[in-house]
Amino acid sequence: MNIVELKDVCKSYPAFSLKNVSFSLESGRITGFIGRNGAGKTTTIKSMLNLIHTDSGEISYFGMPLAGNETEIKQRIGYSTGTVSWYPRKTIREIISVTKSFYRSWDEDAYRRYMELFALDEGKKPIELSEGMKVKFNLLLALSHRAEVLILDEPTSGLDPFSRDELLELFKTLRGHGATILFSTHITSDLERCADDIVYISSGQIRAACSREDFMRRFGRPDETLEELFLRLEREA
Amino acid sequence: MGSMLKKEMRLSALLLTYLFIGFAFMTLLPGYPILCGAFFITLGIFQSFQSAREANDVTFSALLPVAKRDVVKGKYQFAAFIELCGFALMAVLTALRMTSLADSPVYRSNTLMNANPFFLGMALVIFGLFNAIFVGGFFRTAYKLGGNFIAYTVAAFIAIGAAEAMHHFPGLGALNAFGLDHLGLQIGLLLGGAAIYAALTILSYNKACRDFDRIDL
Numbered sequence: 001m002n003i004v005e006l007k008d009v010c011k012s013y014p015a016f017s018l019k020n021v022s023f024s025l026e027s028g029r030i031t032g033f034i035g036r037n038g039a040g041k042t043t044t045i046k047s048m049l050n051l052i053h054t055d056s057g058e059i060s061y062f063g064m065p066l067a068g069n070e071t072e073i074k075q076r077i078g079y080s081t082g083t084v085s086w087y088p089r090k091t092i093r094e095i096i097s098v099t100k101s102f103y104r105s106w107d108e109d110a111y112r113r114y115m116e117l118f119a120l121d122e123g124k125k126p127i128e129l130s131e132g133m134k135v136k137f138n139l140l141l142a143l144s145h146r147a148e149v150l151i152l153d154e155p156t157s158g159l160d161p162f163s164r165d166e167l168l169e170l171f172k173t174l175r176g177h178g179a180t181i182l183f184s185t186h187i188t189s190d191l192e193r194c195a196d197d198i199v200y201i202s203s204g205q206i207r208a209a210c211s212r213e214d215f216m217r218r219f220g221r222p223d224e225t226l227e228e229l230f231l232r233l234e235r236e237a
Numbered sequence: 238m239g240s241m242l243k244k245e246m247r248l249s250a251l252l253l254t255y256l257f258i259g260f261a262f263m264t265l266l267p268g269y270p271i272l273c274g275a276f277f278i279t280l281g282i283f284q285s286f287q288s289a290r291e292a293n294d295v296t297f298s299a300l301l302p303v304a305k306r307d308v309v310k311g312k313y314q315f316a317a318f319i320e321l322c323g324f325a326l327m328a329v330l331t332a333l334r335m336t337s338l339a340d341s342p343v344y345r346s347n348t349l350m351n352a353n354p355f356f357l358g359m360a361l362v363i364f365g366l367f368n369a370i371f372v373g374g375f376f377r378t379a380y381k382l383g384g385n386f387i388a389y390t391v392a393a394f395i396a397i398g399a400a401e402a403m404h405h406f407p408g409l410g411a412l413n414a415f416g417l418d419h420l421g422l423q424i425g426l427l428l429g430g431a432a433i434y435a436a437l438t439i440l441s442y443n444k445a446c447r448d449f450d451r452i453d454l
Contacts (some may be wrong), residue, residue, distance in 0.1 A: 051299060052453035074302035087248050087292040098244050102301045 003027045003180050004149060009047055009057030016204060018043055021057070023199045023209035025149070025180050030171055032195035032212075033184040036234055040204040041184040045153050049079055061149065075104060078142030081153040085134055088127035092120060092137060096144075103145035111144035117170075131158030139167070143174075150174070152183040156190050168193045188227040200230075202237050241303065241311030242318065249289040254319055257281025261326035264352050265334065267343040271350060272397045275360040278323040279367040279393070282316050283386055286375060295379045296454050306446045309376055313442050316372050320364040324357070331357055339416040350401050354423035355412050358430020359400040365437030366392045373441030376449040 004025040011018040018040050025031050035041050046052045048059055050070050059066040061073045087095050100106040115122065118136035126134055135155055142150055156164045171181055171194050182199075185191065191198060191212065198215045200208040208215055212226075220229045258281070263274030289295070298308040334344060334352040350356055367389055374385030404413035411419040412426070 046454070049300060050305075051296065053451070071302050071304055074300070079300055084293055084296070086297045087294070089292070090248055094247060098247050099301070101240050101243065102303065 001027045003062060004048070004182070005058070005060045006044070006048065007058045007060075009044070009059060010055045011043060011047060011052060012055055016040070016043070018047070018054075018204045021047075021201070021204075021206050023206055025182055026197070027180050028175060028178050029196040030175050030181045030183070030194050031197040031199055032191035033182055033199045033201070034186065034188065034191060034230065035184075035201035036186060039201045041201060042153055043204075044201065045079075045151055045182075045184060048151060049074075075145075076147060077149040077151060078145065078147030079151045079153075080135070080138040080142040080155055084138070085126045086138075089125055091123055091125050093122040095126075096122070096141075099141060100144070105146045107144055107146050110146065111140070114140045114143050117166075132160055132163050135159055136163070136167075148179060150179055150181045150183075152181065154185055155183055156185060156187055164190070188225075188230050192226050200233070202234065207233070207237075239311070239314065241298070241307050242314040244298065244301075245311045245315035246318075249292070249294045250285045250315065251281075251288050254281040254285040257284075258319060258323045258326065261323045261330065264327045264330040264356075267347045268349060270397055270401055271352060271356065272359055272363065272400055274327065275323065275363040276390075276393050276397065278320065279364065279371070279389070282319050282367070283371065283382070285315070286312075286371075287382055290380055290382065299454055305450050309442065309445045309449050312372060312375075313368065313438065313445070316368055317438065320367070324360060324364070327352075327360055328357055335416050344415075350404070351413050351415050353414050354420075354427035355414070355430075356400075358427040358433075359396065361427075361430040361434035363393050363396055365434035366396060368434075369437040369441040373445045373448075376445035377452070379449060379452055379454060 002024040006024070007022050009018060009021040016038070021040070021044055033041055033044070043052065047054050048066075050066055061069075061077065064073060066073060096111070100108075100111075114120075118133070118140060120133065120137060120140060126137060129137060135158055139152070139155060142152070156167060159167060168190060171183070174181065175194075175196075183190075195212050197210065198208065198212050199206060200215070208218065210218070216224075216226070216229070219233060220226075221232075224232070257278055260274045260277035260281075263269065263277070264271050295308060298311065299305060331352040331354070338344060344351070370389040370392055371382075371385045374388065375382060403409050404411075411422055414420075414423050
């Protein structure tokens with residue numbers, strides 16, 4: 001069942017355009033959203049969160065259009081980015097105590113569990129966290145309200161290999177519990193580790209949206225790794 | 238208390254903004270343009286907007302399960318809360334100057350604006366200008382602050398200058414009523430100020446909602 005659908009989403013800036021972006025996310029699967037820097041990954045994700053206005057196209061979650069159902073949809077999705085720091089001088093405790101009041105499904109047990117798993121200290125402020133710990137804090141916010149869909153913009157950037165490994169294992173565990181995950185990345189080894197599906201974007205256009213196996217079959221050469229394939233596709237583009 | 242106002246007060250606001258409410262005590266200064274107290278209170282709110290911008294506050298709010306309109310509402314509620322706290326303190330101090338402190342020689346010989354209901358009405362006009370020019374202007378981009386604050390500062394000091402000057406014009410002496418003099422006129426002027434505050438705030442809030450809905454974050 002498709003839980004998220006984008007249909008012909010267009011957005012034009014003076015120097016860049018998203019052109020008829022269409023793909024869907026299936027329930028309980030991990031989708032890697034891959035493309036080089038500036039390909040349109042973040043713009044697509046921002047459109048999915050209604051942070052930017054699309055020029056045309058439709059975005060829907062759980063069979064409901066985003067337009068007109070934004071509040072309900074945001075109760076059921078989680079977003080995390082590896083690059084932004086919210087309220088750098090407030091403690092995690094303060095940020096969480098305010099944030100949780102917005103979510104009717106806030107799961108205090110899950111919150112405590114992830115705090116422990118990520119080794120986060122409630123008394124610390126985002127400004128005191130390393131880049132990797134910031135990513136974990138952002139993830140914590142997304143994971144603690146039982147989000148059915150997780151949209152993660154470069155969640156593994158800045159993480160050390162151990163933390164990345166932990167995170168990718170966590171994605172698999174969440175998938176086991178039925179969560180649908182879309183994560184953008186340019187680290188192809190992350191995709192090889194856990195992605196069921198791949199959405200590949202280049203110059204604002206979706207070049208492929210299919211299972212990882214289909215992607216390798218359609219575009220790959222014998223013995224080519226995903227990284228080699230991705231580099232070749234980008235050079236040929 | 239609404240969740241957005243709670244978020245504004247606990248995450249977005251600086252302690253400085255609450256401390257700046259204390260500028261309401263300028264109401265007690267003799268020989269000083271006491272309306273500047275209202276300006277300094279809004280300067281405190283400006284500081285919170287500036288700090289919130291550096292904390293990516295607007296994007297964080299827009300990602301919460303609320304309508305985009307609620308992000309605007311939270312900022313307006315916070316500004317109005319601080320302004321009305323300042324106003325309440327100014328009103329108490331004005332009542333003191335009009336009654337038990339009315340015979341104090343320093344107030345008797347005051348050459349500038351007296352603390353009276355007209356002063357309170359003008360303080361509300363200044364708060365209304367802040368909401369309309371600065372807060373409303375902020376939501377045209379959700380990140381530009383400086384130009385809007387300069388425009389507001391110019392407007393606020395024109396209003397302060399006008400309020401200080403008007404009672405010197407023939408026939409307008411009652412604007413600077415002392416103690417309980419001209420109370421009917423004075424209450425009318427206070428209500429007029431309140432109406433201007435409400436109109437500027439509501440109209441600019443509606444426009445800010447439309448502007449914010451149009452922009453990309």
